[in-house]
Amino acid sequence: MALKRTKWLVLLVALLLLFPGLYWLADTWLESSGGRQMLEQELGARFGMSVRLEGEFDLMLLPDIGVSGTDLVIGGDANADSFFASSREFEVSVALKPLFHQQVVVEWIRLTGGQVYPGRYSQSGAGSEAGQLPEIRELTLQDFDLFLAEENVAPLRVRTLKVSDFAERQRAVLGVEVENLVDAEGWLLWDTERSKIQFGDLRLDLAGQEVAGEACLLLEEPVSINATLTAPAFDFDAFREHLPETGEGGGDLPLDIRVRFSVDELRSSGVVARGVVFSLGQDPVCE
Numbered sequence: 001m002a003l004k005r006t007k008w009l010v011l012l013v014a015l016l017l018l019f020p021g022l023y024w025l026a027d028t029w030l031e032s033s034g035g036r037q038m039l040e041q042e043l044g045a046r047f048g049m050s051v052r053l054e055g056e057f058d059l060m061l062l063p064d065i066g067v068s069g070t071d072l073v074i075g076g077d078a079n080a081d082s083f084f085a086s087s088r089e090f091e092v093s094v095a096l097k098p099l100f101h102q103q104v105v106v107e108w109i110r111l112t113g114g115q116v117y118p119g120r121y122s123q124s125g126a127g128s129e130a131g132q133l134p135e136i137r138e139l140t141l142q143d144f145d146l147f148l149a150e151e152n153v154a155p156l157r158v159r160t161l162k163v164s165d166f167a168e169r170q171r172a173v174l175g176v177e178v179e180n181l182v183d184a185e186g187w188l189l190w191d192t193e194r195s196k197i198q199f200g201d202l203r204l205d206l207a208g209q210e211v212a213g214e215a216c217l218l219l220e221e222p223v224s225i226n227a228t229l230t231a232p233a234f235d236f237d238a239f240r241e242h243l244p245e246t247g248e249g250g251g252d253l254p255l256d257i258r259v260r261f262s263v264d265e266l267r268s269s270g271v272v273a274r275g276v277v278f279s280l281g282q283d284p285v286c287e
Helices: 002-032 035-047 236-240
Strands: 051-053 057-060 066-074 085-094 106-116 136-146 156-166 172-178 182-191 196-206 209-218 223-235 255-268 271-280
Touching: 035 051, 035 066, 035 106, 057 085, 066 106, 196 223, 223 236, 236 255
Parallel strands: 106 136, 223 255
Antiparallel strands: 051 066, 057 066, 066 085, 085 106, 136 156, 156 172, 172 182, 182 196, 196 209, 209 223, 255 271
16 A cells, blocks of 8 residues: 555656656757757758747747747748748747757647748758758648738738648648638648649638639749639629728739639529539649
């Protein structure tokens, strides 16, 4: 009986020492030993662009070991409006074991409140691994403005974008919600060499209407959106009410939009048509 009490006592002491021990380890390698710079270098080498943590920088023990803070900037100059992405708040989880060897290995990233300009993606100047996308177990963006063009286009408000098993030339599980427009699930593959983001096995909810298909985003100038979609039924008038405003100059959008949409039953302006195939722009090109 005394032996059992001793085991419980040892376990209790170990638990009491766990969090102080983790805090000491995290403090030693993530803050006291220049963790901010180590993390910037790790992310910058993988993104192929500079990553700067310009605001607050605090230790994080829950939900995982890592850091949290404010004002993360990827690529370019935030003051000169040339950055690829920025985030008002960030949380970065790091693997525990590499910390014992004074190494920072990213496990997951969560960014909240910011902007992304896909057309600005660049592979210039971030060390020997420039151009390699980050191999991250989970990447989550919340409440972001996505700018598909520099001028004349209002941003898409991305409520949530979650990518799992994100890496170069590897299909990642995708979930995204664009405010008042679309919820989507499928997979994503980012090919940096070809400046292309491929989307497959897409299951879309377009303003409450089910659509399936595949798509790609070509990041050359001008940015090109390509999609091949199908639906058993679709109410075009109901969908049009949810389309975002394009702002002034909408007739000269610097975007190449190519969509082919096949619908078994299409409703528009009180008319019902069956077996309809219609296109927006030229034929989609994703190869």
